[in-house]
Amino acid sequence: MTIIAVEDLARIYSMGGSEVRALDGVTATIDRGEFVAVMGPSGSGKSTFMNLLGLLDQPTRGRYRLDGEDVASLDPDARAAMRNRKLGFVFQSFNLLARASAVENVALPLVYSGLGKRERLARAAKSLESLGLGARLDHTPTELSGGQQQRVAIARALVNDPAVILADEPTGALDSRTGLEIMALFQTLNARGITLIVVTHDPGVASFAGRVLAFRDGKLVEDRRQAPVDAAARLAEAEKAA
DSSP, X not given: OEXXXXXXXXXXXXXXXXXXXEEEEEEEEEETTOEEEEEOOTTSSHHHHHHHHTTSSOOSEEEEEETTEEOTTOOHHHHHHHHHHHEEEXXXXXXXXXXXXXXXXXXXXXXXXTOOHHHHHHHHHHHHHHTTOGGXXXXXXXXXXXXXXXXXXXXXXXXXXXXXXXXXXXXXXSOHHHHHHHHHHHHHHHHTTOEEEEEESOHHHHTTSSEEEEEETTEXXXXXXXOOOOHHHHHHHHHHHO
């Protein structure tokens, strides 16, 4: 079942009297439960594609259907509401509030859900516990390792039970071993049926996905399926060799 469908999607900027086609007529579909890597060099359009899928920006033209709903022309308030209901985000820099505890950080997306504070914190705690952070609920980001901070960010992305998780260079601020741990976690989440879209410039990270969308000069130039590398097995090999 299709979860994301874009048709002739474009984002064009006017700069100094000329047009910059950051994204230029992209058509693609992503099915529920897929693990997709979005690749390309700097300026290729992959980040623009991510921003449009994440409802962080609006296309200049084209159609975008998210979980069956046409969202390309939504106004800012409607986009924000849809984003909160349907999407979870994971970023390279974690984007955690420094003075808030892990459980408070994870509860943030639930503020607009209508739930009371006790229920929000209970759901956040459950999300953290599912990722092995039950003993770190009250720790602030400075009291956590980089890998733990990224797990908190992933727990935050999951807490609203989103249709899709979008991850932007999720291993970029991590060492190679911790990066493998995060990709193994992503594969575990995907095996549970969660749709994952990971933006990366790293072919190694892309190798853990079952499909790769490659961008260049604002265009989708390659769409290929592949047998994903087993991140957990790769991690076990690295630990054995250490």
